[in-house]
Each structure stands twice: as structure tokens, then as C-alpha cells.
Amino acid sequence: MNTDFRIGLISDDPYHSGLLKGYCQAHRYKIFETAVDKESINTMIQMQPNIIVLAIGLAQDRAQKNNFDLIRQISINHQIPVCYLRDVNNAANSGEDPACWVDTTLDAPLNINQLNDYLHSKFKHHHLFIQEKRNRERRTANDRRLLMLNQQNKVPGNNHPANKNMPHNDDTDCFTVEPFQIDQRSKSVFFNGKLLNLTRKEFELFELLAKDIDRVFMTDEIINHLWPDNNRATKSDLYQYMHLLRKKIENDPNNPQWILTVKGFGYKLNMAEPAKMN
DSSP: OOOOOEEEEEESOHHHHHHHHHHHHHHTOEEEEEOSSHHHHHHHHTTOOSEEEEEOOOOSSHHHHHHHHHHHHHHHHHTOOEEEEEOHHHHTTOSSOGGGTSSEEEESSOOHHHHHHHHHHHTHHHHHHHHHHHHHHHHHHHHHHHHHHHHHHTSTTOSOOOOTTSOOTTOTTEEEETTEEEETTTTEEEETTEEEOOOHHHHHHHHHHHTTTTSOEEHHHHHHHHOTTOTTOOHHHHHHHHHHHHHHHOSSTTSOSSEEEETTTEEEEOOSSOOOOO
């Protein structure tokens, strides 16, 4: 099974095109953008997208109606769901409205959080499969690194013995995202063997980010994870805990190297350029 998530975009709107490209880049999805014509659409279908996002204006001309017929037929033949961005200002004056046959309709201009919620609901099992596969690969690689580190710590003359409280390779409730070690049993996080004194919410926040370092977690998604039963939790609450967590992890909380803000989306744990902690 190909675990790459692919979005086919059929659009004549530069705004939605730019917004979706940024969204796909942040989530490491593949996007295939095509013009509104038969040849281009057929070429895109060869890329086997998981979903088609349709963001084109409605028109009365015959060519445009033929394009809608083509997209509908492709959706049926290849069993590809279509997400349609409807311009409510023009829908009333249009001919055929794709809203009657597409999988879901979102009103333009696009709310990226609504699209994200729809994709994660529609493709829940697909995303879980990808995440679990990545986590297994990462755990295998990190376990090898931790094993090498433990072996080095046993070498005579080594002045940096391993912390006895650190999670070990054989702990099923522990995982490593170098240079962090997360012990889910004791709710502890270690940085290069040094215990970080995190509060409960700080640990839950870091644990969430560490479970999938390739992913950008949306702000609303993090809030729902930290406060699932509290409808009054706000972005200000998240910002406060993010600031406190960064103070314990970053050399310079105002210039973070580990927990990065992805503007317009949320946060991610950065492993690209490891930093050193004082």
C-alpha cells in the first residue's frame, strides 16, 4: 500500500491554489494541480489521488458543463471522493451545482481547518496507518541509537554514565526521539539523559508532538487533545503552556529550535537541525 497521501487540485483560483499548496507542504502531502481541461484532468488521474479538491467557478457554457461531467464520471469510475469549494455568491445564478453529487461541499473562501477536519475524518484509517508505520520506523532507528549510546556508556573511562532513571530499550511504554527519551509510564521526558521537570499538561503537549515529528499539529487539534472536556479552553491557554514548555527545553525560548511554530497552522517538533542544551 502506498502510504503517500495525494490531493488532486482542479482550480482556476490562485488564492485556493496557494492555500492548499501551503497546507500540503506543512503536512507533507503530495498535491497535483491541473487546469480545467480534459487532457490535464486525465493526466492528474494517472497520479491516483486520494481525493480531488474542486475549486472552479460555475458557468453556463457547454465546455464547463462537460468538465463537470468528466470530473463526476472520473469520481465514479475511480471511486475518488470530490471536495467541492462552492462560491455561494455565484451558486444561485449557476446551472448545475456539483454539490448534488460530490462527497462534501465547503463554502469558499476555504477554511483550512474545516478541510483538515474533513480529511482526517474521511481518511482516518489511512492516516493512522501512515502514522503507525512512521512511528515503527522511527522507533527502530531510535532504539538502535539508544543501544549504541548505552554501549558507549559502559566503556571504561567514559565520564558520562547513563542516567539510571532513563527509560531503557526494552521498556514498551518508552520511545525515543533523539535526543529526547519519553517514558509514558512515569510521564517523564529526558533530554540527553537529563530529566526535564514537566507538568502534566507540558508532558501531554510534548508527548503529542513527539509521537509524529513529521506532522504539523493544528492549533485546534492540540487544544482538543489537552482539554477534551473543556469547551472554554482557548488558544491563549495553549500559548501559555507552549511558552512554559519551551522555557524548559529551548536554549532561547524566544528563538525556538525544537518546537517550531508553523504560521497559520500550528506546531511541530523539529528534528532537522539538532541543537545543544546548556
